[in-house]
Amino acid sequence: MPTALHTLPAQNAKNSYFNVIIETPKGSRNKFAYDPETELFQLKGVLPEGSSFPYDFGFVPSTQGDDGDPLDVLVLMDAPAFTGCLLEVRLIGAIEAEQTENDGRVEKNDRLLAVSAVSREHQHLQDIKDLSPQLLHEIEHFFHSYNEAKGGEFKPTRRSGAKQAARLVAHGQKLAAA
Incomplete structure (x- = not known):
C-alpha cells in the first residue's frame, strides 16, 4: 500500500512548484532509496572511491x-539537503534516457533536472538551455559511470526543456494513478 511520501501531490497547489523527496544528498557516496513497504530509507549501494552524487537526488511523489x-530528479541547490527532505522545485528540463540493467533489461529511465525554489546560486536557471554544455555532459557522465559500476548502462537519448519535463511529470502522474 502506498505511504504518505508516495501519495504527496506531485505539484504544490498553492504555487507552480513541484514537490521532490530527497533520497541521496549531494556529495554522498551512499545511494539511498525510499522503501514504501517499510516506510524507511534504505542503503541501496555505495559508489566507488572518488565518486559522489553531484547534486541532491530524489523523486517526484505521486508519479511513476x-x-x-x-520519477527521478536531480536538484541543483546551494548546499546539500538530507535524506527524506521535502523540497519545492522548479523543473528546468530532463535528460531522457534508456537504461540497461545488469540482467540485460532495457527501460526508459529519464532524469528530471530541477532547481530548488529557494536557491540563491541557481535562481537564474529557468530551462535546460541555461546550463552549460559542460555541466550537462558531466551530469550525463555521472549517470553513465554510476550505472556502469552497477553492471548496467545509461544512454541519453534526448535533452529536453522545462515544458517537456512538466509533460513527463503529467505522464508519470497518469501512470501512478492507473
Whole structure:
C-alpha cells in the first residue's frame, strides 16, 4: 500500500512548484532509496572511491516512470539537503534516457533536472538551455559511470526543456494513478 511520501501531490497547489523527496544528498557516496513497504530509507549501494552524487537526488511523489519507480530528479541547490527532505522545485528540463540493467533489461529511465525554489546560486536557471554544455555532459557522465559500476548502462537519448519535463511529470502522474 502506498505511504504518505508516495501519495504527496506531485505539484504544490498553492504555487507552480513541484514537490521532490530527497533520497541521496549531494556529495554522498551512499545511494539511498525510499522503501514504501517499510516506510524507511534504505542503503541501496555505495559508489566507488572518488565518486559522489553531484547534486541532491530524489523523486517526484505521486508519479511513476516506465521502470515502475517514481520519477527521478536531480536538484541543483546551494548546499546539500538530507535524506527524506521535502523540497519545492522548479523543473528546468530532463535528460531522457534508456537504461540497461545488469540482467540485460532495457527501460526508459529519464532524469528530471530541477532547481530548488529557494536557491540563491541557481535562481537564474529557468530551462535546460541555461546550463552549460559542460555541466550537462558531466551530469550525463555521472549517470553513465554510476550505472556502469552497477553492471548496467545509461544512454541519453534526448535533452529536453522545462515544458517537456512538466509533460513527463503529467505522464508519470497518469501512470501512478492507473
